[in-house]
Every structure is written in structure tokens, then in C-alpha cells.
Amino acid sequence: MLILLFLFLLVVPTGVMAGRVIVSESEAHRLGQPDRWLTPVCATCGRELSLTTAHCRLHRHPQPRRNPVIILVTVLLFLAMVPAAPSLWVWPAYAVFIGASVLLTVTDLDTKLIPNRILGPSIVVGSVLLAGGWLAATESGSLVRALGGGFAYFAVMYILALLARGGLGFGDVKLAFLIGIFAGYLSWGAVVVAGLGGFIIGGVVSIGLLLARTRGRKDEIPFGPFMTVAGVVAVLWGVQVISWYSG
Template sequence: MTSIAVALVAGSPQRAAVFRHSVGHDRPPRVRCPACARRLLPERAGEWPALWPTGRCPNCAVPIGPPPLSVELMTALLLLSLAAGIASPGELAAFGWLAVLAVPLAFVDLAVYRLPDRLTLPAYAGFIALLSVTALTEQRSGDLARAVLGGLVLGAFYLLLFLINPAGVGLGDAKLALALGSAMGWLGWTHLLTGTFLTYLLGGLYGVLLIALRRAHRKTEIPFGPFMIIGAFGAVLVGAGL
């Protein structure tokens, strides 16, 4: 029940984050309805951003952001899965933080093919901070060191791919890899390798399917963030005993 409550509470700001950041790289964050221009989100920092789970503008009822309850349901499912396999409150808080930010990141990437710093960097910083507290209270400094190193290794891997082929991998992928690599690294190097393999397997299958349906060709850009998230959390849940 706690996981469902957290998902419902987090759903409104998560939707706000998806709506705000689902714009092109050269566009400012969005705060108004694209149809009626009503201001839906605060323009100043410090005010609580929120959107109703209906997925529609409260003024003109035009669809905005993710479909109704999709964000909330995905977050609840992820948090429930984590809670079923993770006994440590500190670990659960860290992985829960990452999950709550990973869901809007996936939706933004699906919408506009980008992973904004305003979500990737807090995901990494918050996750490492919570893991550090856990490592201190549970005497797991070795796990923390491996987590940090795992994030740096996976981040460097995606950064190298970006330098080789900027059209195929973005800097946002490398920044997201810091958090996801740390999550998998906390559990072990095998999980890091497993999650990375799952990422490319799922991404490759998706690309092949699009080509088979004639909706893409070999050089078509696809949003890679969702596959990174699915692969990483798949490895984490397997490592947690699910």
C-alpha cells in the first residue's frame, strides 16, 4: 500500500516533469497548454508543479502529456516490485528515488528523443546520496565503491559511443548511465553486464520490429533511454531475488 500511495503522490509532479521537458533541445521548458495557452505549471522555482492524472488540459480538455494513469501505474508497479525484493529500507529508498525519476525520463525520451539534465542529474545525485547513507549505516562501503565505479564505467562507455557516433547515442544517455550503472553496480558486476546486455537486446529487437513493419530504416533514431531503464531495472529486480 505504501508503494501505491507514493506512486499516486509522485504522479502529479512526474506528469508535470514530462509535460515541461517534452520539448526540443533548443526550446525552453513548457508551462502552457499548446492548444489554449493556459498556464498549467509555475514559471518560477519554488512553486509545486502538478498536473492531474487525466492526461488532459483542465481548460480545453486537449490531451497533454502521458495517457491517463499511465505514469502512476508504471511507478506503482515498479515500486511494488522493488519493495517485494529489497528488505533494506535504505536500499529501497535509493532505488525508489531512481524509479520515480526514471519513469518521467522514459516518457520524455519517447516523446522528444531527449533525456533532460533536470531529471538525469538529480536521479544520479539523489541515488548516490541515499546509497551513501545506507552504506554508512549498514557498513557496506565496498558495495558503495563498486556502485560509484559501476556508474562511472557505464557512463564512460556511453560517452565513448557518443564521441564515436553522436547520431546514435546522446549525452543524455551517458548521464542517465551514471545512475543506472550505479544501481546495477551496487548489486555486482554481473548485474551491470546483464542489464547492459538486456538494454541492447531489447533496443535491437525494437529496431528490427520497426524495420520489419516498414516504419523505420537502419539509420532511424530511436529513443534509447526506455530500454536502458528497462534493462537496468530488470537486472536490479533479478538481483533482488524476483
């Protein structure tokens, strides 16, 4: 009971803090000002935002409605990661992965780009934390498989990007490396769930959008969000997906 309380007191505030950074960074990229502070600020007056980032503290200027939703989703995913992590020692690494996935999803939907400014630090910081967690609890997963998963997913996407001739961006290829590391640390099954899942979700959503005629056949749909959603599902519930599939 005490450990649960402790986790709740640690994981929820960490999620709120990470969510606020995600709001700030995604707004910076959406508005084309990627040098903003990591503290979310008001687009109108430049002052700091409230805890939920729904409005600014001083003038209460309203902010994008999605801001509190981004924070809530981040907190819920951080909580879901506690039982899903093979060891609590690797939870910080997976929190970085989940935070990066939420931020890259929002940014790719806004700008159709996977910025290196987000992807680079996520891979470096996430990998260092993963290696540290593995050292503290060697039974929790495999660093060799993590590297293998990263390169395998990267290689598949690289070949597909060459074949697709512009249909897949190189940002998606680099994103595959990040996802492959964190799925691979858990199992090869998780890598397969992440990789195939991206194409399955992407296919279903694309067909749905075409049928609903909200998007023409020629409109570009960014592929990164399908990869990140499938990656987070694979990391959180990969075991369940595999056992459901194999009956």
C-alpha cells in the same frame, strides 16, 4: 501483516505522488516549458489536475491518455522494488532511480533528449539517499561497487559514443552513470544485465520496427529508453535473469 499494510499505505501514495511529478515534468519538456510547477496542471486552463491526472479538476478538460498509465506503472514498479531492495533502508534511493527512469523514458521518446535538468538531480539525490541507506544497513550492498558500476558503464558508453560518431548521444553516456550506480550497488552481474540488456532490447526492437516498416533505416530511434528499461529490469530482477541464463 502489519508491516505489509504499512508498506502499502506508504509505497502506493508515494508512487502516486511521484507519478504525478513525472506527468508534470514530462509534459513540461514535451511542450517546451521546462519551468512548470511540479504539480501537474491543465494545458488548456492552467488549473490543477485530478488525482489520476486524467482531466483538470475545474473544467474537466481531458488530458493526454497516457497520464494515468504513467502513474500506474510508477506505482507498480515502486511496489515491485519493495521485495527486490536488499534492505528497506535503500528503497527510497531506488524509488528515485525508478522514478527518474520512467521520466527519462517518456521524455526521451517525446524529445529525443536526456535533459540534465532531470539527470543531474536524480544522480545527486539518488546517491545521497543510497549512501544514507547503506549507513543504516551496511549489509545491503556496496557503495564502492556502486561507484565502480557507474564509471564502468559510463566508460563503455563513452567509448561507444566516440566510435558511433553521433549514433549515441552524450546524454546516453551520462545516463549510463546513473544506471551503473544503482545496478552496481547490488552486484556486478546487475551491471552486466543492465548494459547488455540495453543493446539486446534495442536490437530486437529496432529490427522489429524495420521489418514492420514503421521506421525507415535512417529514422532516429532514441537509445535511452532501452537503457532505462534494461536498468530497471536489472535492478528489480537481475538475480533471476542471471540464474535463468546460467541454467
